[in-house]
Amino acid sequence: MxxxxxxxxxxxxxxxxxxxxxxxxxxxxxxxxxxxxxxxxxxxxxxxxxxxxxxxxxxxxxxxxxxxxxxxxxxxxPTLYSQVPLGDQSVPTALGLVFDTSLSMKYRDRDRTRLEEARERAREIVEKLPDSSQVFVVDSSEPGSTGLSPAAALKRIDELTIHPVSRPLNVAMGEVYDKIVGVDKPARAVYVLTDLAKTAWVAGPAEGLDKVEKLKKEKKGRMATFVLRLTPREIQNLSVATAEPSSSVVTQGEAVAIRSRIHFENSSEAPGQPPARRTVEYFIDGVKKGEKLVEIPPKGDLEVDFPSPPNLKEGELHRGEIALRGAPDPFEDDDRRYFSFKVRPAMKVLLVTDRPGVDDFFVDSALVPDPSPKAPQVYKVERRKTSELRDPGKTALSEYACIFLLNAASVDEASWGALSGYVREGGGLVIGAGSRCNPASYDTAVAGQILPGALDRIVALEGTSETHIGKVVDVTHPLFASYGQDLATELAQVPVYRYWSLRKQDPPIDGARTLLSYDDGTPCLLERTIQGPKAGRVFLWTTPLSRTAKSRGPEAWSEFPIKNWSFWAMMWFTVPYMAGTTDDTLNFEAGGPPVMLHLEPTIRYKSFTLLGPGPDPKPSPIAQPPSRGELLEIAMTPQQQQPGQWTVKALAEGDRPVTLGFSFNPPRAESQFEPMEKTDLDAVFGKDGYLFAEDADKLKEIVDTGRFGTExxxxxxxxxxxxxxxxxxxxxxxxxxxxxxxxxxxxxxxx
Amino acid sequence: MAVTVESYLKPEVIRQVARLDLRAKFIVEGFIAGLHASPFHGFSVEFSEHRKYTAGDNISDIDWNVYAKTDRFYIKKFQAETNLTGYLVMDLSGSMGYTYRQELTKFEYSISLAAALCYMMIHQQDPVGLIAFDRKVSQSLAPGSKRSQLGNILSLLAKLKPEGTTEIEASLHQVAGMLRHRSLVMLFSDLLGEPESILRAIHRLRHAGHDIIVFHILDEAEAQFPFEGMVRLEDNETHEIIEVDADAIKADYLEEVEQFRAKYRTDCVRSRIDYVPLHTGMPFDKALMSYLLTRQARA
Incomplete structure (x- = not known):
């Protein structure tokens, strides 16, 4: 003061x-x-x-x-100032106008968007400035502003548009302070025109405050910051908070649910607020496939699920959207959400064992629960004896999404070589070690290149004692992510009587980690990732993925296959994980992680062209296509990140066209209108570093206060x-x- | 505007009467005129009582004036039956000669009051004497009830001059030694000494069986402190000087006066002594009434 x-x-x-x-x-x-x-x-x-x-x-x-x-x-x-007084309005001023152009500024109140309101307030401020003033119009979405005359600034203000992706306002403040401090004018003022949504700011002080402090200390001029809130007193907004398929890549015949969540933001504190009635529509490939009439409680959420239509065309990208209908909404941009997923043919799985029908029985049952010919099959299972692993007359290993090697007594060096090659090409190998396994056969030089551990000896618990698959080391692992803690609870109940202990490795095997362990901490399931053009993975179970009829006989190792649903879930999720499809996402948010599309490793691409959403998109080529097997990264400027369905037209060798695509949605944060509190603004600008106006009248008052102080x-x-x-x-x-x-x-x- | 007899009860009126005997007469007449319009209507200070003559009564006691008017024999009730020997005890300290407004000093007020009381007592056939003291008893007149006694007392009162310092306690002890019979002692003083010692002396008188009326007489200025601004106050006995802001100290001073009087009042009430706080601006009837009430109680 x-x-x-x-x-x-x-x-x-x-x-x-x-x-x-x-x-x-x-x-x-x-x-x-x-x-x-x-x-x-x-x-x-x-x-x-x-x-x-x-x-x-x-x-x-x-x-x-x-x-x-x-x-x-x-x-x-006497007059009191919280900041340095600006003096009369005829004083030439260096004026900074920071516009919040984030998506939430599209919220309409009294038939005007928040940006239109901001423009009007800014015009009122600029029109009062003397011509010798200099104005910096800073767009929170687009860096780069230059000093303009008041007349030019008015034109620039009219050109401002809203973008789906915006810089945090803390950063935009840094830009404006940098510009303003560098201008030699008797008065300096910065106006921040924002809906004050918390999501437009980041924790911590605004950038450039040090320059303002330095200016004040050196007493080189007057400076004031005004923050104008443009949010209406009451916010009522319905939004589609999420809308995603259970997986971006689904197998033909696999049941896929489109999960959506509808949110009703209502800032009114009045009691007895009625729920909002809306129709939720569900579209696939532009065709409406269903709708539901729902009631969403105020300040509440509602889950709305739609099943995907069966028998969607294989090998194609499918686009969908969930949309709200039923009443006008002040913020329409979050009333629909887009999603994409791919349908692929059933994945081939190879079960390799010495005793087909015995050691592979339970895995086969888990992957093919209904073997009748008419039943849709997510996985196409084939069996092969260990000795036939390299049989040239049979299907090449690379054709399989995943290979299970179950309780095989011995695997020769050549077979390990074949399996190693398969894994290095991005394949997934699952080893279920049982009583027949000869540890020496699993400890060869070639096997050691891919296995996450070396079998040491069988640990047989005496009498009636037992252990359990006690601990999920990382619940967020894609293998467990779908069921999380529930799966961990089920696994903890599985009794285990015998298991293989592993030889201690020093140094530890590169890329190996434990995913599950027994009660005593001995690893139960280990994973090793082999880096290559496509990451290959190896799972090693230290107890077999089968059981015998006699629970406590010498052949009895565990009750894993029959104890509960954990075995089924683990086998079911193992295959897509090993095939590398679980991290294949096609749904992105503006301002989120960069768009990375998985490319078919078997295809060599020549070029890619990006097509944005809308009826007549302008194609833009993607420079530097990735080499074979890599991810395709699509760089997009914040201005390009428009919500909708995006398409990538690729040209493969032989000029064969391939269509890729993804969905882009507005950031979920833009639907959250929770305003900054005074303490938040204090943290950004400092306690006495700004003047806050809740509306236009208050702005006039604080501007006068800023100019002349408080009498x-x-x-x-x-x-x-x-x-x-x-x-x-x-x-x-x-x-x-x-x-x-x-x-x-x-x-x-x-x- | 005609001067009524009651107006002589006011000090500012009576001070215009130079002769003390006239002052006494006017005060008492004014007082009695006032009484006629009061609950004391019919109360006579002229005669105590008459009763019918009965055989054996002294013929010299027959009131021949009444016989002349009524043709019946009435005799005056023996004065001895209601006689009350009164002593007027006057304080002659220098402070008693003080007056702020230069109208009536405390002493003049005292002797006017004493004269009026003397006048009343003589007319009621009550013997009355006079004692005056400063550092010790300086003047005294033995009690008497004859008409000539009034003249003697008034003459002596007129001659008294308040000056010098005083020793109230010692003087009152001396007075106590002088009084042989139970009497009514009427003390006229400003009591500006050490209250404890003065009260000790008064108590001694009381213990000797005397009825006491203490006329505590202050100057109007001493009672009301009418000064403003800065004043330099000088004690006329000790010549001590204190400089004070009169406006600032007035409230405190008046409170002190009230406490000073309260001290005497409380102690007197406890010892069944009449305490009559007065100042020179107050009419005389209050003091006279106090005397009458005491006499009535005694009779």
């Missing part, structure tokens, strides 16, 4: 406060001489009340001095009134009259 005096000369009048003292010292009246026999009464009282009288005298003197000093101060018209005259007059009253009370108490009756005497007392 700083203070200045409009009539500084009059402040010297405060010296008049000394007047009562001077009068007391130099103009003391000559005391009147009076004979007074009752002097002893005066003396007695004076002795007792001397201290009190002295305090009263001082108080009275101080009150009278304060009245004179305050009157002089009031006449000098203290009324407060001082009130203070003078208080002190005068105090002086009056003190003086009256001091010189109070005793009633005549009391002074005169009393009636005679009859004894």
């Amino acid at each position: 700083e203070m200045s005096l409009i009539n500084a000369g009059l402040a010297a009048g405060a010296a008049l406060a000394a007047l009562p003292v001077i009068l007391h010292l130099f103009m003391r009246q000559t005391p009147k001489h009076v004979i007074f026999p009752a002097l002893r009464l005066v003396r007695e009282r004076q002795r007792r009340s001397k201290k009190r009288l002295r305090v009263k005298n001082w108080l009275l003197l101080l009150a009278r001095m304060a009245i004179l000093a305050l009157m002089a101060l009031a006449l000098s018209r 203290l005259f009324p407060f001082l007059m009130f203070l003078i009134l208080l002190v005068v009253t105090l002086e009056s009370i003190l003086a009256n108490t001091f010189y109070k009259e005793t009633p005549k009756a009391g002074a005169g005497g009393t009636s005679p007392t009859a004894a």
Whole structure:
């Protein structure tokens, strides 16, 4: 806080406060001489009340001095500033206008978007500036602003548009402060025009505040920051918060649910707010496939799921959207959400074992629950004996999405070589170690290149004792992500009687990690990732993925396949994970992670062309196509990140056209209108670093305050009134009259 | 405007009467005129009582004036039956000669009041004497009830001059030693001494069986403190000087006066002593009424 005096000369009048003292010292009246026999009464009282009288005298003197000093101060018209005053509006000013152009500024109130409101406020500010002023119009979405004349600034303001992706306003403040501080003008002001949604800011102070502080310290000019809130008092907005398929890549016949969540933002605190009734529509490939009439509670969410239509065409990209219909919405951009997914043919899985039908029975049952020919198959399972692993007459290993090697006694070096090659090409190998496994056969040089551990010895728990698959080391692993803690709970109940212990590795095997362990911490499931053109993965189960009929016989290892649904889930999710399709996403958010599309490793692409959403998109080529097997990264500027269905037209070798695509949605944060509180703004600008206006009227008031400060005259007059009253009370108490009756005497007392 | 007899009860009126005997007469007449319009209507201070003559009564006691008017014999009730020997005890300290307004000093007020009381008592056939003291008893007149006694007392009162310092306690002890019979002691003083010692002396008188009326007489200025601004106050006995802001100290001073009087009042009430606080601006009837009430109680 700083203070200045409009009539500084009059402040010297405060010296008049000394007047009562001077009068007391130099103009003391000559005391009147009076004979007074009752002097002893005066003396007695004076002795007792001397201290009190002295305090009263001082108080009275101080009150009278304060009245004179305050009157002089009031006449000098002091004004108080939280920031440096800007002076009259005719003063040439370096003006910074920071526009929040994030998507939430499209919210309509009284038939105007927040940006239109911001434009009007900004025009009012700019039109009052003298022509010699310089204006910097900073767009929160687009860096780069130059000093403009007021007339040019008005034109620039009209050109501002909303973008789906925006910089945090903290960063935009850094840009404007940098520009403003560098301009030599008598006054500097920055206006932030925003809906004040918390999501438009990041935690921490605004950038460039150090420059403002330096400017203030050096007293090189005046500077003020005004924050104008443009959000209506009450927000009522319905949005499709999420809409995604359960997986971006689904197998033909696989049941896919499109999960959506509808959110009703309602800032009204009035009780008894009614729920919102809307129709949720579901489209696939431009055709409406379903709709539901729903009621969403105020400030609440509603899950709405739609099943994907069966028998969608294989090998093609399918586009869908979830949309809200039923009533006008002040913010329409979040009323629909787009999604994409691919349908592929059933994935081929190879089960390799010495005893087909025995060691592979449960895995086969899990992957093909309904073997009838007409039943849709997600996985196409084939069986092969261990000895036939390299049989050239059979299908090449690379054709399989995943290979299970179950309780194989011995695998020769050549077979390990074939499996190693398969994994290095991006294949997925699952090994279920059981009683037949010869540890030496799993400890060869070639096997060691891909296995996450070396089998050491069988640990057989004695009698009725048992252990469990006790601990999921990483619940967020894609293998467990779908069921998370529920799956961990189920696994913890699976009894295990025997398992393979692993030989300690020093140094640890590169790329290997434990995913599941037994109660005693011994690894149960290990994973090793082999880097290559496409990442290959190897799982090693230290207990077999099968069981015998006798629970406690020498062949009995665990109850994993039959204890609960955990075995089924683990096998079911293993295949797509090993095939590398679980991290293949086609749904992105503006401002989120970059768009990365998985390319078919078997195809060599020549070129890619990007087509944005809309009926007549403008194609733009993607430079530097990736080499074979890599991800295709699509770089998009914030301005390009328009919500909708995007298409990538690729040209493969032989000029064969391939269509890729993805969906782009507005950031979910843009639907969250929770405003910045005062403490949040304090954290951004500093406690006294800004002036806040909730509406246009308040803006005018704070601008005037910013220009001229807060006049203290009324407060001082009130203070003078208080002190005068105090002086009056003190003086009256001091010189109070005793009633005549009391002074005169009393009636005679009859004894 | 005609001067009524009641107006002589006011100090500012009575001070225009120079002769003390006339002052006494006017005050008492004014007082009695006032009484006629009061609950004391019919109360006579002229005669105590008459009763019918009965055989054996002294013929010299027959009131021949009444016989002349009524043709019946009435005799005056024996004065001895209601006789009350009164002593007017006057304080002659210098402070008693003080007056701020230069109208009526405390002493002049005292002797006017004493004269009026003397006048009443003589007319009621009550013997009355006079004692005056400063540092000790300086003047005294033995009690008497004859008409000539009034003249003697008034003459002596007129001659008294308040000056110098006083020793109230010692003087009252001396007075106590002088009084042989139970009497009514009427003390006229400003009591500007040490209250404890003065009260001790008064108590001694009381313990000797005397009825006491203390007329505590202050100057109007001492009672009301009418000063303003800075004043230099001087004690006319000790010549001590104190400089005070009169406006600032007024409330405190009046409170002190009230406490000073309250001290005497409380102590007197406890000892069944009449305490009459007065100042020179107050009418005389209050003091006279106090005397009458005491006499009535005694009779």
